[in-house]
Every structure is written in C-alpha cells, then in structure tokens.
Amino acid sequence: MTSCGISIGIVGLALALLTAPAIAQDGPVKLGVLTDMSSLYADNGGQGSVVAAQMAVDDFNGQVLGRTIQIVAGDHQNKADVGATIARRWLENENVEVILDVPNSAVALAVQGITRDKKKLFIATGAATSRLTGDECSPTGIHWTYDTYALSQGTTKAMSRLGANSWFFISVDYSLGAQLEADSRKVIDAMGGKVIGAVKHPINTPDFSSFLLQAQSSKADVIALADSGGDFINAVKQAGEFGVAQRQKLVGLLVFIADIHSLGLQSAQGLMLSSAFYWDLNEDTRAWSKRFIAKTQKVPTMIHAGTYGAVMHYLKAVQSAGTLDGPTVAAAMRAMPVNDFMTRNGRIRDDGRLVRDMYLFRVKAPEQSKYKFDYYELLATIPGEEAFRPMEQGGCPFLKKS
Structure with missing residues (x-):
C-alpha cells in the first residue's frame, strides 16, 4: 500500500510538472x-x-x-x-x-x-x-x-530668451529635483545666465515658507521650482501668499495640467511650462x-x-x-x-x-478660458531632435559595448 501511494504521488507530481508550463502559457x-x-x-x-x-x-x-x-x-x-x-x-x-x-x-x-x-x-x-x-x-x-533634459530645454530656454539672467532653484530633495536642476543649470550657463542660489526641500512638504523667503531675498529674476505634483502646487500657493510674483517670475520645470486644475487659473495664470501633451491640441x-x-x-x-x-x-x-x-x-x-x-x-x-515633439505653453488668465479645462496657450512646438539630449551625450554604458 505504501509503494502504491508513492507511485501515485510520483505520477501526480510528474503530471503537474508537465502541465505547469502549458498553464502558464495559457494564462x-x-x-x-x-x-x-x-x-x-x-x-x-x-x-x-x-x-x-x-x-x-x-x-x-x-x-x-x-x-x-x-x-x-x-x-x-x-x-x-x-x-x-x-x-x-x-x-x-x-x-x-x-x-x-x-x-x-x-x-x-x-x-x-x-x-x-x-x-x-x-x-x-x-x-x-x-x-x-x-x-x-x-x-x-x-x-x-x-524627461528632465527636454523639460529644461523648453522652459529654461524660453525664460532666458525673455531676459531672465539670474535664477534661484527650489528643488525637491531626491533624484527628480537633482536632475531637473542639473539639466536646467546647463541650459542657463549656455544662455549666459547665472544661478545665484538654490535650496532643497523634502518630498511632500507642507511648508515652503523658509525656502520661498530665501528665494525672495536672493532677488533672482526667476525662482525655478524643480519639483512636481503636490509639492509644486503647495509652492505656488504659498508663493502667492508671499507676493513672490510681484517682483520675481515663478517657473515650474515639471508641471501637469492636473496641477493647474488644482491651483485654478487665478493662481496659475501666466506660468510657462513644457509638456509632451495637451488634451486640446x-x-x-x-x-x-x-x-x-x-x-x-x-x-x-x-x-x-x-x-x-x-x-x-x-x-x-x-x-x-x-x-x-x-x-x-x-x-x-x-x-x-x-x-x-x-x-x-x-x-x-x-x-x-x-x-x-515637445510643446511650450503659457497658462491662460481666467478671462481667456472659454470652456472646461481650457487652460493652455501654445507658444511653440519644439522638435524632438532639439528637445531631447543627443544620445552620444548621455553616457549610456551598454551602447559602448555594442
């Protein structure tokens, strides 16, 4: 009886092993x-x-x-x-x-x-x-x-061409903020501008007051927000409370239309941003x-x-x-x-x-918006070859092996 049980168990195991790949392939x-x-x-x-x-x-x-x-x-x-x-x-x-x-x-x-x-x-x-x-x-x-390179190419170049010479960065303290700031700094240097200050903030922070006060006291032409989502929204709202936009330009380097919707056009109007997509294009x-x-x-x-x-x-x-x-x-x-x-x-x-292709937009004023989600004015289309970093400049290691 014991040997029979062992035989049945072995047969069952063999059948399970044989059918397992077929089941996975059919899943x-x-x-x-x-x-x-x-x-x-x-x-x-x-x-x-x-x-x-x-x-x-x-x-x-x-x-x-x-x-x-x-x-x-x-x-x-x-x-x-x-x-x-x-x-x-x-x-x-x-x-x-x-x-x-x-x-x-x-x-x-x-x-x-x-x-x-x-x-x-x-x-x-x-x-x-x-x-x-x-x-x-x-x-x-x-x-x-x-990516961070394309976003900085669009927004940072546009602001530089409009006469922005000095910059202050408020960057989220992880890889997104570091790379957005680094890629933007290269554009600013190439355009003859200067970064006169920078500060990092924790991800998902509710209080931007100290960071905004540093940026405000720098008297930089542009305060660049190298963050996104809820951080960007909080920074813009609090910048409005501090009256930052009265003397300095506020720029978001990674802005989504959902952020603009949360802020409302009254708070977001005039912001320049780069994007790969706009629903109303x-x-x-x-x-x-x-x-x-x-x-x-x-x-x-x-x-x-x-x-x-x-x-x-x-x-x-x-x-x-x-x-x-x-x-x-x-x-x-x-x-x-x-x-x-x-x-x-x-x-x-x-x-x-x-x-x-990437796109450069400006956020509309409330009186310019004619229907729901009518938020952006198209300023320029940036061809993909110009927007993204040349492959030979990226340092991708596996390309060197091929």
Whole structure:
C-alpha cells in the first residue's frame, strides 16, 4: 500500500510538472502599472494611468498572441524599496511581462535596475530623470513620455530668451529635483545666465515658507521650482501668499495640467511650462481625451496619454515579434515608428529614449478660458531632435559595448 501511494504521488507530481508550463502559457499576459495611488503624484498618474492602460488593452481587443491581456496595478508609495519589492514580486512570482508608469524618479531607477537584470520590459511613462537613458540605461528600458533634459530645454530656454539672467532653484530633495536642476543649470550657463542660489526641500512638504523667503531675498529674476505634483502646487500657493510674483517670475520645470486644475487659473495664470501633451491640441487629442474624461471625470495628463500610447506600442511589438521575450520585444519596439494621437513619427533610440515633439505653453488668465479645462496657450512646438539630449551625450554604458 505504501509503494502504491508513492507511485501515485510520483505520477501526480510528474503530471503537474508537465502541465505547469502549458498553464502558464495559457494564462493572461500581465501588464503592471506601478504608480502613486495615494500621495502627491496620484492625480498626475495614479488610477488615471490604470484607466489609460485598460483603454489601450480594450482598443487592442483584449488579446495578444491568442491570450487575454490583464492590467495589474500597484502603489509604490513614493518609496524605492516598496516599488522594488512590488516589481520583484510581479516579475518573479506573478508572471508580469512589462512594468509601466512609475511617477517617481528614485523608484523608477530602482525598477529599471531590476527589469534590466531580469531581462523584462520597463516603459517609464511617468518618471522624469534623464538618467534612465544615461548612466542607468537598459536594453529593456524605454523612457516614453518626457524627461528632465527636454523639460529644461523648453522652459529654461524660453525664460532666458525673455531676459531672465539670474535664477534661484527650489528643488525637491531626491533624484527628480537633482536632475531637473542639473539639466536646467546647463541650459542657463549656455544662455549666459547665472544661478545665484538654490535650496532643497523634502518630498511632500507642507511648508515652503523658509525656502520661498530665501528665494525672495536672493532677488533672482526667476525662482525655478524643480519639483512636481503636490509639492509644486503647495509652492505656488504659498508663493502667492508671499507676493513672490510681484517682483520675481515663478517657473515650474515639471508641471501637469492636473496641477493647474488644482491651483485654478487665478493662481496659475501666466506660468510657462513644457509638456509632451495637451488634451486640446488637435482633433485627435480631443477625441481620445473625451473618452478618458467620460471614464474618470478628470482631465488627462501627459502621463495618462503616454501610458495609453506605450501599452499600444508594446502590444503591437509583441504581436509583430510573436513572443513575450523582453529583449526581443524591446528590439521590436525600437524598430517600429510611434504614431498615435499623442505622437507623430516618434522613434525609440538605441538608448531607450522615445524622441517626440515637445510643446511650450503659457497658462491662460481666467478671462481667456472659454470652456472646461481650457487652460493652455501654445507658444511653440519644439522638435524632438532639439528637445531631447543627443544620445552620444548621455553616457549610456551598454551602447559602448555594442
């Protein structure tokens, strides 16, 4: 009886081992949206990114390579260790094939390191740091929406051309702020300007008074906010209370339309900003945005639009390559041009940077706004080749090996 039981157990184990790969292959293709669901970047990414990703899946008819597509979501809480733990669990235990969004540069750098080691796709639609295609680049990493270099090129150059000669930086104290400030300083130096002061603030800080007082006392022409989301909103509100804009120009280096909506045009009017997307830019952007607004009752940010486009391009590449293998799909994505409602004739370089046009906007005054979410006036279109850092200047290490 004992030997019979052992025989049955061995047969059962053998059958389980034989059928396990088949079950995995027949399961859903999982796409992970790792985002900020509950803190200062939640309006810019958050649940809106999950909705945008699902819209792309639905528009792709919900299947690829004969398998259903499933969106899974996680909240990184703006902590690199939390984001890394979720990413590892997804890739090692839950068969997630690609990670998207990640609107926090420190978390994104951690995730890119993990996906690089695991040879899985990471498409950064929410992170800003240009290091993702520089010293921390990855053969399976794609930086999709915007980056600190492109943002500084647009806004900082525009302000310099308007006569701004002296600058003071208020920067969030982690990789986003450091890279935004560093990339902007290069532009200021090249334009003949001077940075006369800088201060760092903790992420998600409620009180900017001491930082604004330092900036105000510097008498700099421009106070540059190298932060984003809730930090940017709080800084602008408190700058208004201190009367900063009466003598100095306030500039946001990473501004989302959700931030402008929270501030209101009365507080935000006149701000110049760079963006990869505006919902009211043309008929195509309006058509997609109308669908997004109907699902969320919120205006879409460039992260939301970028997440949709990234999911669609990824699925097209998977279909074309006939596989889910990370390096193979990454190569297929680089080989295909990017064309959708947000991007025209975009291309993904070998370092992973999607090169697309960027836009310079000015926030309208309340009396200029004619309908809901009518917030921006287009000042200039910046061609992608001018907006993004030349690949040879980024220092991407794997390019030197090829």
